[in-house]
Amino acid sequence: MGKLKFSLSFIMLWIALCPTLIVNAAQPEAKESVGLAELEPIVLPKPPFQYYVSKFADAGPKSKKTVKLSLTKKSVKNLPFDQSFEDYALFADKEYTVPNSYRSIAGNLPEGTPTEYRGEMLVRAIKGKNGVFLIYGRDFGENRYLVAMDKSMTKVLYAYDFINYAYAPKYLKADYDYIYEQIQWAYEEDGILYVSNSHRTYAKSSKGMNGYVTAIRLSDNKTLWRSASLVGNARSFEVVGDVILSGYGFTAEKDYLYQIDKRTGKTLDRVALKDGPDYIGKQGNEIVVYGYSVVTRFQLK
Numbered sequence: 001m002g003k004l005k006f007s008l009s010f011i012m013l014w015i016a017l018c019p020t021l022i023v024n025a026a027q028p029e030a031k032e033s034v035g036l037a038e039l040e041p042i043v044l045p046k047p048p049f050q051y052y053v054s055k056f057a058d059a060g061p062k063s064k065k066t067v068k069l070s071l072t073k074k075s076v077k078n079l080p081f082d083q084s085f086e087d088y089a090l091f092a093d094k095e096y097t098v099p100n101s102y103r104s105i106a107g108n109l110p111e112g113t114p115t116e117y118r119g120e121m122l123v124r125a126i127k128g129k130n131g132v133f134l135i136y137g138r139d140f141g142e143n144r145y146l147v148a149m150d151k152s153m154t155k156v157l158y159a160y161d162f163i164n165y166a167y168a169p170k171y172l173k174a175d176y177d178y179i180y181e182q183i184q185w186a187y188e189e190d191g192i193l194y195v196s197n198s199h200r201t202y203a204k205s206s207k208g209m210n211g212y213v214t215a216i217r218l219s220d221n222k223t224l225w226r227s228a229s230l231v232g233n234a235r236s237f238e239v240v241g242d243v244i245l246s247g248y249g250f251t252a253e254k255d256y257l258y259q260i261d262k263r264t265g266k267t268l269d270r271v272a273l274k275d276g277p278d279y280i281g282k283q284g285n286e287i288v289v290y291g292y293s294v295v296t297r298f299q300l301k
Helices: 002-017 173-178
Strands: 070-076 120-128 133-138 143-150 158-162 183-191 191-199 210-216 222-225 239-242 243-246 256-261 267-272 278-282 286-291 294-300
Touching: 070 173, 120 183, 133 183, 143 183, 158 183, 191 243, 239 278, 243 278
Parallel strands: none
Antiparallel strands: 070 294, 120 133, 133 143, 143 158, 183 191, 191 210, 210 222, 239 243, 243 256, 256 267, 278 286, 286 294
16 A cells, blocks of 8 residues: 555656656757658557567577576665656666757757657657667657657668557557557667557556567568567666566556566566666666666676
8 A cells, every 4th residue: 555655646746847758848940850850660569469479580499598687686776766767877878868958958969969850849868879869759748759860860770660669459448548658668689679668557557568678680670579568668778688577567556576587578587576666777787677656776697
């Protein structure tokens, strides 16, 4: 009951701090690169809303079996109640801050970053190995487009439209306004885009079809695999070797850190958390999980 009361209080504070979940935040004058303005995004097909692995995935009988990571819980410490995820130490390492004049946030986007695409505003700017993933949506609660650009912000690499990922095939009609499954995180390696999509309300609202990680082959836009549901609604995930560390949790639901096989999308392991994971990253030889009220550190062996 204590967790339920705390989580409900957190949600109310979060909404108060982030009114852009409901209305567009005030933004600086929009900038859109010429190349990006002319680019039509690839509309991805409706994905499976259950575990799926294609014959094209690296999952054949001769493939090396992925070994789960050895994680030892090192510490669990309380976080200030009013701390925003932008304040996390990991945030600056993993993404840029997007300007938000309503919250008096100037942002630190690279020069030339387009802040608008197809009439929608920039809501996330994720740092990749070889470029930047720009996420666009009508507001901070319903994003739609993922655009990959080089680090100089002069070349568009590709663009995807995730509208077909947004709604599960079954849901509670009364909760329709809350079940939009937006892009939470993206990571690219060896020509494969890994992306997580989820909504931020109860799993029952979408009949348990929420919180997925998907692998998309960039050469032909094919889905290589999709994880089981309810493994990824955190704002980020972390990749260590052949393992994706994702997190899922919510009010009155169980909270876990998951290990996902990067080759097949299968769940390798999970460990219980004190509260819902919000932001996941790696610092040195530690995996750090920021939750709603605590930060948990795991030692990698």
